[in-house]
Amino acid sequence: MPYRRLPNTDNARVKALKTAIEKARDTDFQDLAVSPSILEKARSTMMQFERLCIRYQQSYDTQVRAGKAFQGKVKNARMYISHFIQVLYMCVMRAEIKEEHLQLYGLKNANMIIPDLTSNEQLIEWGRRVIEGENARTSKGGVPIYNPSVAKLKVMYSLFKDGYHTQKLHQKTTAHIQDEVANYREVVDDVIFEIWEQVEKYNLNLPVKQRLDRNREYGVVYYYRKGEVEKDETEKREMQQRLW
Numbered sequence: 001m002p003y004r005r006l007p008n009t010d011n012a013r014v015k016a017l018k019t020a021i022e023k024a025r026d027t028d029f030q031d032l033a034v035s036p037s038i039l040e041k042a043r044s045t046m047m048q049f050e051r052l053c054i055r056y057q058q059s060y061d062t063q064v065r066a067g068k069a070f071q072g073k074v075k076n077a078r079m080y081i082s083h084f085i086q087v088l089y090m091c092v093m094r095a096e097i098k099e100e101h102l103q104l105y106g107l108k109n110a111n112m113i114i115p116d117l118t119s120n121e122q123l124i125e126w127g128r129r130v131i132e133g134e135n136a137r138t139s140k141g142g143v144p145i146y147n148p149s150v151a152k153l154k155v156m157y158s159l160f161k162d163g164y165h166t167q168k169l170h171q172k173t174t175a176h177i178q179d180e181v182a183n184y185r186e187v188v189d190d191v192i193f194e195i196w197e198q199v200e201k202y203n204l205n206l207p208v209k210q211r212l213d214r215n216r217e218y219g220v221v222y223y224y225r226k227g228e229v230e231k232d233e234t235e236k237r238e239m240q241q242r243l244w
Contacts, residue, residue: 002212002222004196006189010053010181012221013188017046019219020195033202033218034195045191052184056177063170070163077160078117080153081127084134085114087145097142105133120164127157196220 007013024032024039032039088105089112091097102108106129107115115126134150144150199218203211212222 002224004200004220004222006192007221010049010185013185013192014046014050014053016192016219016221017042017049017188017195019217020192020199021046023218033199033214035198038191038194038198042191042195045188049181049184049188052177052181056174056181059170059174059177063167063174066163066167066170070167073156073160073163074120074123076156077123077127080148080156081123081130082114082117084130084145084148084150084153085126087147088130091145097137101133101137101142104136105130107133124161124164127153127160131157192219 007016020034021039021042024034027033085105085107088097088102088107092099092102092112100108102110106126115122117123117126131150131154134145134153138144138150195218196215199215199220200211203214206214216222
């Protein structure tokens with residue numbers, strides 16, 4: 001005998017509810033295999049679940065679009081911070097800037113090596129350090145670094161930082177809605193389970209094949225265990241051979 005299994009995707013959950021609702025709509029009241037109360041609950045549950053799924057997809061799509069735009073800001077910030085530090089090092093090697101001034105930028109023990117700028121968090125930290133260091137040095141009379149200037153660096157850094165915080169907000173919103181969807185799946189599964197229980201009970205006294213077919217009309221999904229399909233096909237062939 002096949003066994004039933006609740007849907008394991010959101011689309012399948014919605015389909016299961018819709019199938020039961022549509023079957024009930026096209027069935028005379030006295031022939032319904034499910035109660036009116038569970039049908040009403042199925043309608044409201046399906047509408048709420050569809051709304052949640054749509055909200056999640058919209059939020060996710062917004063996050064993805066913002067993420068693509070944000071990557072350009074990340075690239076620019078990394079390039080400007082890295083280039084600025086390289087120019088700073090060259091100025092030190094040409095004795096245009098005193099080596100001890102590297103401590104203002106947090107680069108005293110960096111051995112003239114560009115810091116790791118792989119992650120967004122590292123970009124935020126080093127961008128802040130470089131900008132604060134340049135401001136501190138020039139405020140004491142030091143000659144500003146040009147190409148790139150700290151003003152241009154600030155613009156790229158500010159755009160990146162704003163994009164970073166915006167992306168964090170998108171991720172937080174998407175994660176929150178995803179949690180809502182995950183929690184509501186339990187409600188949906190309970191409703192589907194109750195519908196299938198009522199349908200199977202209603203058709204319990206029918207012959208096996210007819211019973212399964214009637215149950216499927218309400219969206220009940222059956223699966224065969226390993227070997228059962230092959231066994232059924234073998235029995236059908238043997239029956240046909242006997243008839244011949």
